[in-house]
Amino acid sequence: MKRPGYAVAAGVMLILAIATATLPGCAVKKIGDFDSTFDNNVSDLEQKTELHFAQLKSNPSKPFDQDFYDDADARIAVLKTRAAALPKYDILSQQLNNLQSQFDDFEKLDKASPRPISGAAVGDGQSLIAVSFESILRLELALQRTGTTSAAAQAPSKTK
């Protein structure tokens, strides 16, 4: 009955192989570090977005506000640039692309909707964008809990 022993040995060898594939003495790192500037900028955008939805709900006759969408586009572009510069931020970059598409979609809906705008449409859009923000922030929170802080976050920020 040597097979279980071989299986265990194979498992240990696999883990050691993964470990030795990285630099000796270093922890295994599969995803990027927590970045406080990225995190704060996402939270700022979420706050502005929630305010926009709250205003549309409380005043459905509020005219289409192109400035809000232009500002959101610019903020997401800055976030995408930062994510692209941070090591192993591919997942967060993809999440930002999806968030951008959602903003583009809601901009179309908002622009095409006669006033007063449907409260149901606003509420649905708000919920769906909120899910994306929560997904991004949930991952950032996990990075903060498990990892180190990125070197970029420790340097003075120019993107905020």
Added chain:
Amino acid sequence: MSLNVAHLAEQMVAAALPILVQHSSDVQSFAKTEFAKIAQTLAGIEEQTADGQINQAQAAILLDMQKGASRNVLLALKGLDMLTVEEAINAALGVVKTVVDTALGFALL
């Protein structure tokens, strides 16, 4: 000094397993919460279209937004899985670091 493979494996599993179990529960809870919100919104879109609160063009846009939301939840789950694996591997290596490095005579782990 030769390494006892079975003992090393036991230690590594003991270090990694609680992390995998704990995170599995956290991730499940996150997925349930977020997909419940998406399902609620989908049901809302269907009802609101039926009773005329939103038109078909708005419904189509909202459905497209729903795809983005679902993709972002799945991406978060992928990232959380990667973090869990990373944490489990590091915990497993951490508990055997001293004994392995001592046996080898240099700092491998």
